[in-house]
Amino acid sequence: MNDQPGTLNEYNPQAIEKKWQQFWEQHQTYRIHIDPTRPKYYVLDMFPYPSGAGLHVGHPLGYVASDIFSRYKRVLGFNVLHPMGFDSFGLPAEQYAIQTGQHPALTTGQNITRYIEQLKNLGFSYDWNREVRTSDPGYYKWTQWIFEELFKSWYNYKTDRAEPIETLIQEFGHRGNSRVQAACDEDVPTFSAAEWKAMSAEAKYAFTLKYRLTYVAEATVNWCAGLGSVLSNDEVKDGVSERGGFPVEQKLMRQWMMRITAYAQRLLDGLNTIDWTESLKEQQRNWIGRSVGAMVKFGVDQHADKSIEVFTTRVDTIYGVTFMVLAPEHELVSKITTNAQKQEVAEYIESTKKRSERDRMADVKTISGAFTGAYAINPFNEQPVPIYIADYVLAGYGTGAVMAVPSGDQRDWNFAKHFDLPIVPILDGQQNLEKEADATKEGKYINSGIIDGLTYAEATPVLVAWMEERGIGKAKINYRLRDAVFGRQRYWGEPVPVYYKEGENGQPLPYLIPADELPLELPSVNKYLPTETGEPPLGRAEGWKYKSEYAYELSTMPGWAGSSWYWYRYMDPENNQEFASPEAIDYWRDVDLYLGGTEHATGHLLYSRFWNKFLKDRGFVPEDEPFKKLINQGMIQGRSNFVYRVVSEEYSKPVFVSAGLRDQYGTTPLHVDVNIVENDVLDVAKFKASRPDIAGENAEFILEAGKYLCGVEVEKMSKSKLNVVNPDDIVARYGADTLRLYEMFLGPLEQAKPWNTNGIDGTFRFIRKFWRLFYNENGQWLVTDYAPNKDELRVLHKTIKKVQEDTENFSFNTAVSAFMVCVNELGSLKCAKKSILTELVILLSPYAPHVTEELYAALGHEAGTLSSATFPTWQAELMLEDAFEYPIQINGKVRATISFPLDTMPSDIEKEVLANETVQKWMEGKSPKKVIVVPKRIVNVVI
């Protein structure tokens, strides 16, 4: 590879790309507007967090794909919205601020500038006039506004949608709250209309707080002391914070929460209406975790006033219950434990507390628990069963209590064996109960009171009816999904627009900052750390308007707030009156194609769907689902190179052995910078220069075939592993088009793959060859006006067809291959004719918009872009040009062909008759034994 590709007469990407970037900027080529005469198409990339490291080499993968698709849709006549922006609130900028004292807005701004520069270098067709930044006050004004709208709303299960809080207050005034079916706090007492009317205005207000979609609650949260903040479940991995790796503990705190659980069922149902990958939908389904079952109330022996409620998905096994298990944290534990068992129970609770979350997860096999001494009464047969506590029952799921059926559940079975508790079979279909539990639903019930002799399908309704009659249980659907914690004790985020006033009972009540005073701007602080009294950094706020009168909410919103609605802001980014105008929303509606990584499956993508459904309920947006189709680009992993240092007393100087020969020596592998390795061959001179400490002048290298080959391993891309490849370096050397094409060529878009540049020369050669179709060896323009011949048309039409199919399927790697074949074939045909090239450019422009600049002028296109809509016309030409040919195999060998014009699709029978005739002719009248016609392309004949 020449280090300076491109002389004056050669393809010179640096000059071409620079020229066209300036041109696009000047002419605002990619600026788009609402155009009711054309259909819209919205292509969205997941916007990046602008980190200090600059654009990651994995980012362009998805951006290139979405850019290709945007260009493709434009060529087909769509008005394409293709914007970019920045998710610019976040922890790293704040950490940096803590270390350096620099305002996060400053560093964030610098990072964004760099990102934009890099993105523009890559030639994306974004409309930069629509750029958004979540940390701009003009943007987060509307994030705060949505928060306030959520606060002003409640979820009505009767209408199954969110409604303004006024409709709830009205209902309270009419009939109290006994008939209200709402998503609300658990501790809401029932009251009548009269009682409601008797309440003070403030008491009424306090009451509504239990129903609003954002609310304050005492919640167990993931508290990370290292970061001084609360984290969401998806920010915690293996008991430590995802960012920074600090330990995380469970802590009870007053927190802003969002009632996403109100939408659990709709979030589940909506998945059936959208075109996402099955694995992603499955992840969301698991996260929401719907299970259908029943709540059953068990009495407690000696405690007539108490009962234990359990959730079960198998009420039909109720007669097989031989013990109960409570979570150690369950509130009844202390009340029902007998004196004799007190010490054992206390010890057990103590030991579970010591076990970290991590230990509990890692160690699933150890069976432990303690007997409380109390007994529960099975409401169906009045039999007492012992109550245990055990840490395999989770306080956070269901009621924190389970009815244990050892014959049907393996964990219960294990527990029963360990504590020597009875195992009662309840179905005649159950087998091997001595060895393991059998969760079958086959057979008829035995030992089962009112359901004896029934089947599974018959039993459940009988049991539920029996329970409901007596008020001891009911059918119930349970979700794993929890309400989302909405506060972070951090500085660099949207301030929660709330202040507090002390109420009658001395408790502070939250009130919204009036909407016309939004945005509540992030105040400046002298330090980005929590205050001495342990308040969040906003405790240091200076210049807050009402600070002397009221206490402000000091937490900020979580990272996902700003990203949960940003696709609407692109529709109308400058609007200061609304988050986007109804006109813009009505035209652009929803995202037709969304590209991004799978890592957001249970975070961003779930919260966004939640907010969207809320906005829909309140009439602000028209569509129920925000992202119609979603493609996940695979993660780009790092590809590390290694050198092998020989470990031996024999040598006084450092010795490195090539990878293929390392088995013959004892060696230690060392990471080596991938940027001084090409095709896994080490540049020894550069290596020596870069590591004088170990590889200086007198180091020895044991080569194979004259080269030093490096070892390879796929790892996460990181600085310490010396495997980071900066896209800028590639662009500087080969040009953006080569990088773009290469990233597409690397493999299927959705597949995770290690980044390596081993094949990049191939795509560079291709683009150069392509360039040469247009220019002669002196760099002069070659395009002329001759009509193409049949062979040339054939090549073009074949390519157009293939590329269109591949593009529709997001199979860009095969599309690039098809281009390569096309250019090779045209090259040998010496084809350089205007009409052919017109079509070729339409195809190629998504991938290489810079290469063919002269064409814009020569063909009279609007400069710098392509708007020709010739796609529909070529297909007709293709039909006239070509024919289907069916080879006829006789005893496995091709001996003849039959052909059909493309406009007449023969039936299989017609083919068989024709094949028969052809074979007979070929064999001079002999008749074949068997003719098998295969629809696709081959006719087999057996004689």
Next chain:
RNA sequence: GCCGGGGUGGUGGAAUAGGUAGACACGCAGGACUUAAAAUCCUGUGAGCCGCAACGCUCGUACGGGUUCGAUUCCCGUCCCCGGUACCA
């Protein structure tokens, strides 16, 4: 464990309503050009066999079976890899 996706040359990967496996590219080898190198171009390149050559033959898509005229593709079983999730009652 469960759920989802995979296993094809030296490498990245093509091809699945069943129909010439290995497109395209990298790498490698040989050749042309060159004082030389780089770049470029041409030829070859799954493994093996036969032969002067042409033609041709056998085996090959993780492994073992099955269905079929025909299986990388469909079915059953096994092994391995990647991603997600985790005591969810």
